[in-house]
Amino acid sequence: MSDKKIEIMSEFFDNRAETYDYHMIEKLDLNVFYNEIAKYIPVNRPNIEILDLGCGTGLELERVFNIYPDAEVTGVDLSSKMLDKLKEKYKDKVTQLNLVCESYFDIDYGTEIYDMVLSTYSLHHFGRELKLSLYRKIHSSLKTRGVYIEGDYTVKTMEEENSLIAEYEHIRNTNCIADGFYHFDIPFTAKTQTDLLGKAGFGEVDIVKQWDNATVFLCQKK
Numbered sequence: 680m681s682d683k684k685i686e687i688m689s690e691f692f693d694n695r696a697e698t699y700d701y702h703m704i705e706k707l708d709l710n711v712f713y714n715e716i717a718k719y720i721p722v723n724r725p726n727i728e729i730l731d732l733g734c735g736t737g738l739e740l741e742r743v744f745n746i747y748p749d750a751e752v753t754g755v756d757l758s759s760k761m762l763d764k765l766k767e768k769y770k771d772k773v774t775q776l777n778l779v780c781e782s783y784f785d786i787d788y789g790t791e792i793y794d795m796v797l798s799t800y801s802l803h804h805f806g807r808e809l810k811l812s813l814y815r816k817i818h819s820s821l822k823t824r825g826v827y828i829e830g831d832y833t834v835k836t837m838e839e840e841n842s843l844i845a846e847y848e849h850i851r852n853t854n855c856i857a858d859g860f861y862h863f864d865i866p867f868t869a870k871t872q873t874d875l876l877g878k879a880g881f882g883e884v885d886i887v888k889q890w891d892n893a894t895v896f897l898c899q900k901k
């Protein structure tokens with residue numbers, strides 16, 4: 680079991696904001712991931728309202744704006760530096776963007792507000808209970824026929840998932856820290872994700888794409 684120190688979430692991403700896009704697109708070659716996400720953005724939704732949880736620098740929003748140039752987007756992120764990068768990138772969208780620099784665990788999303796909720800590469804940092812509470816908020820915030828698209832790191836086996844959770848809990852206990860504030864990667868299996876999304880009220884959860892270390896989930900609110 681490692682005793683590595685972990686960084687406060689907002690500081691972790693503030694410190695990496697400058698090179699974040701280069702890392703994701705040039706080094707990790709993740710355009711293919713964001714192109715995949717774009718395939719599931721619902722079509723024919725005039726005046727679409729979108730909530731992006733952990734929007735970061737807005738890599739996923741490029742695809743959203745290609746499809747819906749006039750989309751109204753609420754983007755939530757803890758890191759002010761990541762949000763500064765997003766603002767620089769989408770200067771022409773300033774009147775359509777409502778950027779909230781807070782934790783998505785701490786804010787109210789409202790009820791039946793959004794046509795689409797989106798979250799990419801952000802939710803693999805939290806334990807099961809916290810994630811379930813977030814999924815419940817996402818489900819309530821969607822309109823009927825609204826969709827939730829999540830693309831994130833996943834692991835293949837329960838052994839990997841349980842071992843990461845055990846390591847995270849050990850670090851949390853050693854450092855007396857609560858779930859959700861520090862940066863530590865605990866991706867779940869696609870099965871755990873699907874079960875949590877089902878528990879949160881999504882009657883239909885489709886795994887629409889799977890790579891070795893990541894999965895795209897498409898959930899429809901009935």
Ligand SMILES: C[S@@+](CC[C@H](N)C(=O)[O-])C[C@H]1O[C@@H](n2cnc3c(N)ncnc32)[C@H](O)[C@@H]1O
Pocket residue numbers: 688689692703732733734735736737738739755756757758761781782783784798799800801804859
């Ligand atoms: C790996 S980045 C992903 C950014 C973007 N969605 C993308 O795909 O490039 C994870 C983002 O989640 C944000 N984040 C992590 N925990 C958060 C929380 N509790 N509330 C809001 N944002 C959070 C981080 O600040 C960071 O910008």
